[in-house]
Amino acid sequence: xxxxxxxxxxxxxxxxxxxxxxxxxxxxxxxxxxxxxxxxxxxxxxxxxxxxxxxxxxxxxxxxxxxxxxxxxxxxxxxxxxxxxxxxxxxxxxxxxxxxxxxxxxxxxxxxxxxxxxxxxxxxxxxxxxxxxxxxxxxxxxxxxxxxxxxxxxxxxxxxxxxxxxxxxxxxxxxxxxxxxxxxxxxxxxxxxx
Numbered sequence: 001x002x003x004x005x006x007x008x009x010x011x012x013x014x015x016x017x018x019x020x021x022x023x024x025x026x027x028x029x030x031x032x033x034x035x036x037x038x039x040x041x042x043x044x045x046x047x048x049x050x051x052x053x054x055x056x057x058x059x060x061x062x063x064x065x066x067x068x069x070x071x072x073x074x075x076x077x078x079x080x081x082x083x084x085x086x087x088x089x090x091x092x093x094x095x096x097x098x099x100x101x102x103x104x105x106x107x108x109x110x111x112x113x114x115x116x117x118x119x120x121x122x123x124x125x126x127x128x129x130x131x132x133x134x135x136x137x138x139x140x141x142x143x144x145x146x147x148x149x150x151x152x153x154x155x156x157x158x159x160x161x162x163x164x165x166x167x168x169x170x171x172x173x174x175x176x177x178x179x180x181x182x183x184x185x186x187x188x189x190x191x192x193x194x
Contacts, residue, residue, distance in 0.1 A: 001024065001040075003024050004038035004041045005041070006042065006043045006044065008051055008055060012046075015042045017176075019042075021184075022184050024188055030058060035064070039191050040074070041067065041071070042073075043079030044078070044079050045076050045077030045078045045137070047078055048078035048081035048140075051079070053092060068083075073167070075097070075168075080099075080170035080171060081103060082094055083168060083170055084097050085098055085100070087140075098145070101143060102141045102143045103140050112139070115134055117154075117155075119182075121150075125186050126182050126185065134153075136172070140172045143160075144160075149164070150164045150165070151163050169190060
């Protein structure tokens with residue numbers, strides 16, 4: 001099994017390193033034909049409008065949408081925005097996952113924060129339960145999910161920060177910036193069972 005990381009912009013190399021830590025074969029994806037070589041795709045954090053514009057420039061929009069019909073995609077931070085159906089503004093989106101995302105929901109870079117989250121779904125890959133320490137950097141927020149989308153994690157005030165819809169996963173924080181690889185293991189398991 002090989003997991004690709006969309007490598008147009010953002011912190012894609014950190015995802016590649018996390019995949020290597022869990023023993024997964026990975027590759028950087030920049031061209032449509034490279035999607036044929038992978039079993040799942042991570043869209044990293046960065047700047048969602050830039051990722052969208054570059055995807056258009058590299059003629060990746062339709063190939064990514066087609067890939068996502070059958071194969072697993074995980075969007076982190078900006079990647080979650082790009083994966084969503086609605087970002088409440090005009091910008092290029094894949095419009096795959098039935099979530100509405102609010103950009104920069106927590107404020108500017110200076111308002112970035114870290115928090116421990118309760119993520120019961122991670123017990124499927126790491127049975128010894130412990131909170132997941134999440135890093136939020138100019139993070140968006142999953143404003144709403146539709147009925148076929150499962151909320152995986154919320155902040156203590158109930159705001160949604162991770163969700164899954166079938167073979168699509170969205171996290172508005174940055175699992176690739178921690179040494180806790182449970183979300184990468186969870187995504188690998190999603191690919192295996194898709």
